[in-house]
Amino acid sequence: MIEVDVVILGCGWAGILAAYRLAKHNITVLCLEKERKPGGLLRTEHYRDFVIDTGGSHVIFSKDEQVLSALLGLLGENVVRNVRSSFINLKGRLVPYPIETGLYVLPPEDRFEAVKSFLEAMLSRYRDFEPKNLLEWIYFMYGSWIAGNYLEPYNKKIWKRLLDQISLEWVSIPGRLPLPDWKEVVKAAVGLPSTGYIEQAVFYYPAKGGIEALFNSVYEKALALGVRVLTNFQLLSLRANDNGIIVNNTIKARKYLINTIPLPDLVKVIDEYDYATTYLKHFDYNKVVVIAVGVNRPAPSCHWIYVPDERIVFHRYAWVSNYSPNNAPPNHSLALLEITIKKDEDVAKSLVASALRDFLELTDLKEDNIVFVKPYLNEYGYPIHNLKIKEARDAILRWLKKKNILSIGRWGSWFYYNMDQVYRNVQDVVDDLVKG
Template identity: 25%
Template sequence: MESHNLRTSPVLILGAGPAGLTAAYELAKHGCSSVLLEQLPQVGGLSRTEQYRGFRFDIGGHRFFTRVGVVEKMWHDVLGDQFLVRPRLSRIFHNNHFFQYPLDPFDTLRGLGIWEAALCMASYAKAKMTKSSKDAKDLESWLVANFGNRLYRTFFKTYTEKVWGVPCHSIAAEWAAQRIRGLSMWTLIRETAKSLTVGSSKAVTSLIQEFEYPRLGPGQMWQATQAYLEERGSPVVLNSEVSRIVWGAGGVQTVESGGVEYRADNFMSTLPIRELFAMMDPAPPAEICAAAASLNYRDFITVALVIREPKLFPDNWLYIHEPAVKVGRIQNYKNWSPEMVPDPAYSCLGMEYFCFEGDGFWTTSDAELIDRAKTELDQLGLCSRDKVEDGVVLRIPKAYPVYDNGYREALLVLRKFLSTQLPNLQLIGRNGMHRYNNQDHSMLTGMLAARNVLGLGPFNLWEVNADQDYHEDGFRLTPEEIEELERSQPTVPSTPN
């Protein structure tokens, strides 16, 4: 590599999604510059906003919700008054009936009819007497223990298997513990009863009824962060795919991207772990490569349909449990923010499909996918296909890191290698740490990684959310750590976009 293609920076960050951008932001606030390398033509990663003919859409709708004060502060410092507070309405469509989601026990039982409702309650009572979710090793046992077999089959099995593409009994119970912790039939009854009386002040995450959302979609937040960084001398290099990581004694030495070799003292990566290890030069020992290669992902396709109809349904999104169609979820972006559509006479729906990269669905042509999405929308009775004027397909590889049997052991092997051989490389974020998370977790790992570089640590990033408690009780930082983080936040003028 020629020397004019060598660039140096104190910190090099791979990937400009929420984790990478937040790390760079935290460094910039403390006067430390960084360089971000991003393969796409825009920032935001899975939290970006795409545009087609002026219609804006997310990779799945992105609620901004957190219990972590420093994350919320950054959102508001960067985006000022650009957030809307949106009411949440998301229902399950099953058997031609809309059920409230999160499940409202009274609505659910009413929707099921008296006979089916009685059978569900009997099955729930049986589960309560014979099973405990604490002993559950897999998702099926966890859900059956919390809801009973009959409700599990009606409301969880089809949808979950659409999302993950594998039977519920092969998914680790940890998934449920992290994502829908605290949710059970009993919690639902209690929360519903409370909301009917005084309102609940400490709702379980899946029950949250309001959320913030940037006026122009989540990408607005990340574009504003990019502008903040570039104004302060931390460039974000777009269209720059990282292809090689050279390491040796002492850790990572250089990173290659787009014909340029980058040298730095500290590196952070948000790249999927499997890809990161595959690009290491020299290749790590065989057992390390095997551990990285064993990590799996679920991929995702959004078919955004442009529809000549101002109002379709009031929900932000619908869960489609109907086994007769492949679509798993439908987003109605206009109900996230009215500014997601350029003309109020139109709506834009995101028909969301879960699949594996390279499978028959993934490789179906765009025209066929659009046609299928139109047909399924019509079949569900939500909108006649004649009203669909246009559509666009977006394929998202590695949207979900999979928690299968073995992923945890693989991560332990990799962590040991990283800490002993590559001490100047920190893994952060969702695929960066193989963590099925929300933006706030990614951001917090980025923030803490920056603080480690700045000598304000040490923070063990793998411990953030380690006991799966974050949705309900906040990340498991010690109270002293939280206090220190909040106290030492420099004031940042807001930069509305």
């Protein structure tokens, strides 16, 4: 039997961060990864001289200066600094993102309706009222014009759920959503440009190697400190007792097991998991299909575009060759189209063709500009924060903690974290563990 101090399930971003941080304290660590290649949503594929982030568009930014400094420190000189240029395709017009500070490009009548309804919403708020779900929050914070024309259709498109069944706990995560400032909204409405979502106004990205370069920077350091990684690992069983935690009857964690895989996948293999079964039904998620499109000409001058139009199959597309010039050959470009799918739905055979048709419709490209189209399916893309998930998740996490199992990261915590938020989550949990 293999014995180590800590076993980590999953070797994606959260898993490798935890392994590295533990190893720096001379704690022996074994990472178990079900895929052939570690990395999770931060995997990158090199294809025909293009650099494709198969988990979708990921950039490095943070409101937390300590975390941002740490992330950039991992990359060293392998980093590109970008000033964000992103838009919302609103009825065929590109409105600078975030919308509340991009109103200045709209026709005067739309600007008037947007600022009028925004101020009406702000003035009608009363002290004791609190939005109970995402739909209420959108109208409460932004007013009917911005909510109805952008935020409601966009969120319906990405979540594929009734918005009054989506909770607000993920909205409150610092840096998750930009919050409107009435002065900036009025400024934009009278036609003056403004920059919103300041913490993301400048973002960073690896100069070479795609987003996987960030993962690899930690992975290589972890291996150098003695972290062991087993890939193609199939998790079959897990039981905890006074002597440790046994995985598949062949691996023993003497102190702790740290979980980063989706919580339901963990719970289902634990001995005597009957306690948790009543909670598992509340765990919901969306798959994400990422479609890479190689183009035989340079990209337009922007980074990514949000598409609330329900007729268009993808909710966002990103010109990732503008993140780093090394992501595409000279005089070529690379776009990533992102599409969410409910967990229990199959990917339609026509999806790729539909996405390409819509992409050509939204750009000035022709079919002979397309070098290749390559789809990637990520089974776990977005955890759904429904109205029942907090109670269910918290109950399971308490149950696991009694067994010396700590669950972290986007899927282990079942929280819609960005990369920087995963970094902070891992840092806090591991540091508490080390302190004892």
